[in-house]
Amino acid sequence: MSEQRTEVLDVSHLEGGYGPIQVLHGFDFHVAEGEVVVILGANGAGKTTTLRAVSGMIQRTGTIKLRGEDISKATPPEIVRKGVAHVPQGRGTLPELSVEDNLRVGAYIRHDDEVDDDMDQWFDVYPVLRERRNQRAGSLSGGEQQMLAVARALMSRPSLLLLDEPSLGLAPIIVQDLFDRFSHINKDTGTTMLIVEQNAQLALGIADRGYVLESGHIQIEGPADDLIHDDAIRKAYLGV
Amino acid sequence: MELFINRIFDGLSNGATYALIAMALVMIFKATTLINFAQGEFAMFGGFIAYVLATERGVPMWGAVILAMLLSALLAAGIERTLIRPFDPADHLPLVIITLGLFLAINAIAGIVWRFDPRAFPELFPSGNATSIGGANLSWYTIFTVLTVFVVAGGLTLLLNKTKIGLAFRAVSSNLESSELVGIKVGPTLQFGWAIAAAVGTLAVAVFVATPVRQIEPNVMITGLIFAVSAAALGGLDSLGGAIVGGLAIGLVQSIVVPYVGVPSELSLLAAVVVLMLVLLFKPSGLFGTPAVERV
Numbered sequence: 001m002s003e004q005r006t007e008v009l010d011v012s013h014l015e016g017g018y019g020p021i022q023v024l025h026g027f028d029f030h031v032a033e034g035e036v037v038v039i040l041g042a043n044g045a046g047k048t049t050t051l052r053a054v055s056g057m058i059q060r061t062g063t064i065k066l067r068g069e070d071i072s073k074a075t076p077p078e079i080v081r082k083g084v085a086h087v088p089q090g091r092g093t094l095p096e097l098s099v100e101d102n103l104r105v106g107a108y109i110r111h112d113d114e115v116d117d118d119m120d121q122w123f124d125v126y127p128v129l130r131e132r133r134n135q136r137a138g139s140l141s142g143g144e145q146q147m148l149a150v151a152r153a154l155m156s157r158p159s160l161l162l163l164d165e166p167s168l169g170l171a172p173i174i175v176q177d178l179f180d181r182f183s184h185i186n187k188d189t190g191t192t193m194l195i196v197e198q199n200a201q202l203a204l205g206i207a208d209r210g211y212v213l214e215s216g217h218i219q220i221e222g223p224a225d226d227l228i229h230d231d232a233i234r235k236a237y238l239g240v
Numbered sequence: 241m242e243l244f245i246n247r248i249f250d251g252l253s254n255g256a257t258y259a260l261i262a263m264a265l266v267m268i269f270k271a272t273t274l275i276n277f278a279q280g281e282f283a284m285f286g287g288f289i290a291y292v293l294a295t296e297r298g299v300p301m302w303g304a305v306i307l308a309m310l311l312s313a314l315l316a317a318g319i320e321r322t323l324i325r326p327f328d329p330a331d332h333l334p335l336v337i338i339t340l341g342l343f344l345a346i347n348a349i350a351g352i353v354w355r356f357d358p359r360a361f362p363e364l365f366p367s368g369n370a371t372s373i374g375g376a377n378l379s380w381y382t383i384f385t386v387l388t389v390f391v392v393a394g395g396l397t398l399l400l401n402k403t404k405i406g407l408a409f410r411a412v413s414s415n416l417e418s419s420e421l422v423g424i425k426v427g428p429t430l431q432f433g434w435a436i437a438a439a440v441g442t443l444a445v446a447v448f449v450a451t452p453v454r455q456i457e458p459n460v461m462i463t464g465l466i467f468a469v470s471a472a473a474l475g476g477l478d479s480l481g482g483a484i485v486g487g488l489a490i491g492l493v494q495s496i497v498v499p500y501v502g503v504p505s506e507l508s509l510l511a512a513v514v515v516l517m518l519v520l521l522f523k524p525s526g527l528f529g530t531p532a533v534e535r536v
Contacts, residue, residue, distance in 0.1 A: 055421065057421075088418065093415075094411050094414065094418055094419070096410070096413065096414040096530060097410055097414050101411075104407060105407055105408070105424075108408065108411075109422070109423040128284065138249045156423065161391055170335065194533060238413070
């Protein structure tokens with residue numbers, strides 16, 4: 001890790017919500033090149049809303065800089081084209097489409113001829129997806145769908161991957177495997193990651209830094225190693 | 241027996257038109273889970289464009305039909321952009337009201353422009369009979385109308401499964417939000433669906449009236465739409481193959497069951513509605529539709 005890192009994402013005064021209900025009350029955070037950053041928080045803290053603000057799915061104010069360029073007015077399809085991939089909560093696969101078509105649609109914005117190679121690579125990583133390439137994504141198990149959703153997001157070759165509660169509803173052993181995979185992907189491809197999670201222990205285990213979000217404000221921030229030993233966090237999120 | 245076979249042939253050629261309109265309905269339904277009640281009127285309007293091009297501008301008949309398909313696609317794309325897209329796609333009631341409004345508006349405009357007197361439409365297929373089965377004549381018209389259905393279904397299937405816009409269309413049909421998150425522009429993709437549906441509808445009307453026994457007039461598709469909606473629902477609303485089976489089945493019900501059961505022909509529309517009701521009651525996802533069940 002070098003001292004001088006470029007900021008991939010630099011967010012300040014972020015406010016946003018749904019209609020008249022404001023969820024995010026103006027906070028700052030940033031993610032540097034190659035980092036894995038986790039945003040922790042309880043239900044309703046605004047974690048999902050934060051990611052949706054970054055990827056343009058909701059109305060938001062403040063500045064959201066992606067490699068220096070303000071994307072706070074951009075639409076989701078524009079933001080995807082700037083290299084941001086978002087795995088929404090609850091998998092967000094396309095249930096009626098086959099596994100293969102889900103991966104192909106992940107590469108929708110690409111115009112190169114390496115899509116098939118990338119797809120093969122993901123089939124190597126997750127052989128179960130190869131076995132089920134012609135099955136409807138909706139027929140996969142929860143864990144398989146999450147693998148597919150992650151692989152599909154990475155098919156766009158993003159420089160920033162947003163993961164919204166990837167552990168939700170999955171068996172612990174599958175979750176551990178999934179997070180190990182995130183760590184590998186981060187190290188192998190250098191993909192910067194912003195993960196929103198309730199499972200603090202797991203997420204901090206692979207993260208460089210973390211933020212704790214409470215009622216739309218950031219309460220605590222710091223290196224993952226510090227947070228994992230922080231008494232307040234241990235009480236609130238680690239159940240010890 | 242001869243009469244019976246003749247009725248089968250009649251049912252097939254009527255059913256082919258219902259199947260084509262039903263396929264147009266399926267395209268829109270797949271994308272928006274909305275039934276476009278103006279689909280039949282879009283088709284009628286497109287049919288008139290073909291009529292004008294062929295009879296008044298001297299365009300060769302098939303050229304006129306293809307040109308009319310393109311023009312009606314453009315028109316539908318414009319309507320989608322101005323009247324459909326401003327509304328929330330998840331809120332169906334306003335959209336249904338708009339399609340009903342379009343139904344009335346297009347019908348009225350066609351009436352003003354072309355008046356309500358029926359006009360003979362040039363033939364698209366060879367006239368005369370291809371063969372005779374059991375004393376009943378199978379006309380080239382019947383053969384080609386049924387063939388048209390399969391050609392259109394094949395074309396649409398290729399378009400949906402082998403092209404990038406087709407993939408985007410299927411993605412948007414499956415999940416709007418996830419589609420946006422892979423970079424698909426949802427609006428233009430749905431617009432593509434409206435355009436394709438309009439083109440298919442125009443072809444349907446052109447084929448329907450391209451026989452001396454029928455003529456084109458602004459009300460030509462009003463009953464046809466009811467039959468087509470029943471056909472689409474019978475087939476499953478999101479299945480092109482289902483639309484074909486549904487269309488042909490409704491055509492046969494209309495031409496065989498109705499006369500044999502002794503339903504007055506004025507009530508044959510009711511037969512379609514009864515089929516629709518039975519489907520909704522006992523098999524809401526239709527014969528080939530995707531049941532709304534998924535693992536979570």
